[in-house]
Amino acid sequence: MSDTELKSRVLAAxxxxxxxxxxxxxxAEAAWSSGEFARRLTPVAExxxxxxxxAADEAALMRALRRFRNRELARxxxxxxxxxxxxxxxxxxxxxxxxxxxxxxMAFVATGLQARHGQPREADGKPATPFVLGMxxxxxxxxxxxxDIDLIFGYTANGETDGERGISNEEYFAKLARDT
Numbered sequence: 816m817s818d819t820e821l822k823s824r825v826l827a828a829x830x831x832x833x834x835x836x837x838x839x840x841x842x843a844e845a846a847w848s849s850g851e852f853a854r855r856l857t858p859v860a861e862x863x864x865x866x867x868x869x870a871a872d873e874a875a876l877m878r879a880l881r882r883f884r885n886r887e888l889a890r891x892x893x894x895x896x897x898x899x900x901x902x903x904x905x906x907x908x909x910x911x912x913x914x915x916x917x918x919x920x921m922a923f924v925a926t927g928l929q930a931r932h933g934q935p936r937e938a939d940g941k942p943a944t945p946f947v948l949g950m951x952x953x954x955x956x957x958x959x960x961x962x963d964i965d966l967i968f969g970y971t972a973n974g975e976t977d978g979e980r981g982i983s984n985e986e987y988f989a990k991l992a993r994d995t
Contacts, residue, residue: 816897818847825896832896835889842886852893859887859908860915867919876923880916887912892960909958910949917947917966917995924994928987933978935970935987943972943984945991968992 816824826833836843846852856862866883870876891908894900900908925945935943950965952958970988975981 821893821897822847825893828896829889829892832889832892835885839882839886843889846886846890846893852890852897853899855904856890859911860918862887863915863919867923870923873923876920880919884912884916888960906957906959909960909962910953910956913953913958913964914949917949921945921947921991921995924991928990928994929976929978931978932980932982932987933976935974935976935984937972937974943970943974943988945970945988968995 826836863880863883867876867879870879888909891900891905891912894908895902895905937943946969948954948967948969950967952962953964953966958964968988968991970984972984974984976984976987
């Protein structure tokens, strides 16, 4: 199948992809001409970190995250529709995108919380850390294009943050989960 035939097939099959291509034509054209859709790329977490590197505030982070998410979903869809990836690869790529977005959002929120309240600490002074469990399809690495995600947020130990405006770890991690 030629690139022109594949483009027509993709645009007919996915109004979402057509919209992304319309809103981001430079990226779409570069992706087609570089062969990006026909090959696997570096891990999504690395590419997302690079895409968010210049985000100075929440609004900028959210714009960059949406832009990256839309491109990545379009890339995964083109690979799926074009037969460049097997179903398990598509589902794994969608799950990896969700994981990377959750991690990036949580890291951004944690930076702000730590600036206000300090690092959460266990009773012995070691850092207390958060964890996120993906339930259902995300946990099974079977996320599809229309899946929602269910998450369980937790943390390693009770204690307090070590900042001037310290709070309990329970309060800190509740804010982290809510704002992520």
